Amino acid sequence: MAPKMTTSSYAVLALLDLKPWTGYELTHQAQRSLRYAWPKSERLLYSEPKKLVDLGFATTHQEDSGGRTRNVYTITAAGRDALGEWTRTRTQPPRLEIEALLRLLFADHGSREDLLGALDELEMDIGEHHQAIVELMASYLGGGHPFPQRTHLSVLFATFQIEMFKSIERWIEFAREEIDEWSTTQDLGMTPRTETLTRLLAQDQSPVNP
Amino acid sequence: MAPKMTTSSYAVLALLDLKPWTGYELTHQAQRSLRYAWPKSERLLYSEPKKLVDLGFATTHQEDSGGRTRNVYTITAAGRDALGEWTRTRTQPPRLEIEALLRLLFADHGSREDLLGALDELEMDIGEHHQAIVELMASYLGGGHPFPQRTHLSVLFATFQIEMFKSIERWIEFAREEIDEWSTTQDLGMTPRTETLTRLLAQDQSPVNP
DNA sequence: AGGGTCTACTGCAACTTGCAGTACGGGTGA
DNA sequence: TCACCCGTACTGCAAGTTGCAGTAGACCCT
Numbered sequence: 063m064a065p066k067m068t069t070s071s072y073a074v075l076a077l078l079d080l081k082p083w084t085g086y087e088l089t090h091q092a093q094r095s096l097r098y099a100w101p102k103s104e105r106l107l108y109s110e111p112k113k114l115v116d117l118g119f120a121t122t123h124q125e126d127s128g129g130r131t132r133n134v135y136t137i138t139a140a141g142r143d144a145l146g147e148w149t150r151t152r153t154q155p156p157r158l159e160i161e162a163l164l165r166l167l168f169a170d171h172g173s174r175e176d177l178l179g180a181l182d183e184l185e186m187d188i189g190e191h192h193q194a195i196v197e198l199m200a201s202y203l204g205g206g207h208p209f210p211q212r213t214h215l216s217v218l219f220a221t222f223q224i225e226m227f228k229s230i231e232r233w234i235e236f237a238r239e240e241i242d243e244w245s246t247t248q249d250l251g252m253t254p255r256t257e258t259l260t261r262l263l264a265q266d267q268s269p270v271n272p
Numbered sequence: 273m274a275p276k277m278t279t280s281s282y283a284v285l286a287l288l289d290l291k292p293w294t295g296y297e298l299t300h301q302a303q304r305s306l307r308y309a310w311p312k313s314e315r316l317l318y319s320e321p322k323k324l325v326d327l328g329f330a331t332t333h334q335e336d337s338g339g340r341t342r343n344v345y346t347i348t349a350a351g352r353d354a355l356g357e358w359t360r361t362r363t364q365p366p367r368l369e370i371e372a373l374l375r376l377l378f379a380d381h382g383s384r385e386d387l388l389g390a391l392d393e394l395e396m397d398i399g400e401h402h403q404a405i406v407e408l409m410a411s412y413l414g415g416g417h418p419f420p421q422r423t424h425l426s427v428l429f430a431t432f433q434i435e436m437f438k439s440i441e442r443w444i445e446f447a448r449e450e451i452d453e454w455s456t457t458q459d460l461g462m463t464p465r466t467e468t469l470t471r472l473l474a475q476d477q478s479p480v481n482p
Numbered sequence: 483a484g485g486g487t488c489t490a491c492t493g494c495a496a497c498t499t500g501c502a503g504t505a506c507g508g509g510t511g512a
Numbered sequence: 513t514c515a516c517c518c519g520t521a522c523t524g525c526a527a528g529t530t531g532c533a534g535t536a537g538a539c540c541c542t
Contacts, residue, residue, distance in 0.1 A: 068497070068498095069374070079378075101367055130507075156368070157311055157369040158366070160310075161366070162363050163308070165359065166425060169425055170425065171356060172356065172359030172360070195473070196473065196475075202462075203471060203474055213460075215378075216377070217470050221469060222447070249422075251422070251423050251424060252412075256427050259428075260423075263430050268435045294490080296490050296491070312530095313529065313530050315529080319529090337489090340536090488537105492535080493532105493534080496530085496531090497528105498530095500526095500527090501527105502526105503522105505520100507518105507520080509518085512514095
């Protein structure tokens with residue numbers, strides 16, 4: 063049986079269409095550029111190009127660099143065709159895994175400090191990525207984009223990230239203020255404040271300050 | 273070897289702490305309430321409670337309902353202890369999988385229509401969830417929360433979701449307007465408009481209208 | 483009586499991750 | 513100079529997770 067093309071396979075194939083890469087470069091480049099849209103492990107990123115070779119969507123050859131050998135992968139015509147077909151298929155629904163929110167949902171098993179700690183951790187994780195993308199944009203202004211003709215795509219993508227990160231950071235600040243008013247994490251139930259919030263949300267209004 | 277407790281195991285254990293559930297109820301309840309924080313497959317949600325029994329964190333017994341048997345799971349004292357310890361551990365970093373954004377990053381392999389189609393699909397997926405949460409909040413106002421004493425947690429969690437959904441929907445609208453100005457998806461590179469955006473982002477300002 | 487839907491799961495192959503392990507080359511400090 | 517650490521460049525494997533197919537009883541409608 064021929065292996066199946068997954069979304070991850072197409073992601074790697076799309077990178078190969080930009081230029082040939084070694085397995086090592088591919089794993090690092092994919093983790094840098096795709097992390098916020100399609101996060102995948104280094105391990106998988108080493109396996110995907112081999113599958114593409116099996117399917118005839120890429121070729122591989124060994125190259126010498128400083129006495130060491132490494133595998134270089136190049137896209138084939140069939141690979142380009144496959145990419146073109148992929149763009150016409152149905153997109154998978156988004157999927158957000160945020161453990162800090164799971165901690166919030168079950169915060170009544172722990173203390174206020176545990177909950178605030180989980181929010182701090184979320185803030186730090188988001189903050190790192192936020193800072194990285196701002197710096198990346200500054201580097202683009204100096205002509206630092208590795209594929210200059212693709213800058214319009216990277217930048218539109220970056221607006222999504224900045225918008226997301228700012229939005230999450232605003233919510234964290236909001237949540238901290240709410241939690242500061244709580245005496246405990248347990249059994250508060252429908253307090254007057256919670257009722258106000260619920261009423262707003264039921265009218266599709268966000269109580270988070272922009 | 274005893275099986276390992278994953279974040280998913282703790283999520284199920286936290287549900288079991290609310291009340292005993294049957295496997296079937298657990299899978300459906302978890303998919304409803306945890307979908308936006310910790311999305312897991314029905315299949316896994318059937319397996320987790322068995323693991324909890326193996327570890328001594330839950331007990332199981334068969335019950336009769338309409339002639340059919342079903343497995344009812346109940347948390348143990350050891351299970352409650354384990355939950356308490358979990359709240360003090362490090363939270364995993366968030367992980368966002370959004371295939372529509374992958375399509376955007378590699379939109380130069382397809383047409384403007386393909387890209388706009390991917391955004392439409394994202395908008396529809398988000399829209400469904402958005403509407404569902406607004407309706408859920410309306411039902412809470414009528415006293416519809418299954419565990420009323422936990423309403424404050426559910427509602428604070430819901431503010432996150434509403435904020436996220438609105439934010440993504442605003443960005444989609446923004447992205448559509450940008451793409452409408454494009455003649456093609458390919459090789460536009462650093463246009464004057466893209467440079468304006470890049471400059472804003474490099475100053476950590478979002479060009480998306482609130 | 484047959485068909486469809488809901489309840490209530492299990493088995494299995496395939497996808498994905500984390501971690502350990504292998505191995506080479508270059509720079510740095512004692 | 514040589515031990516050690518870091519970066520390059522991967523592979524193997526166990527364990528976590530998903531999707532799909534399959535099983536089977538109960539209930540309802542036509």
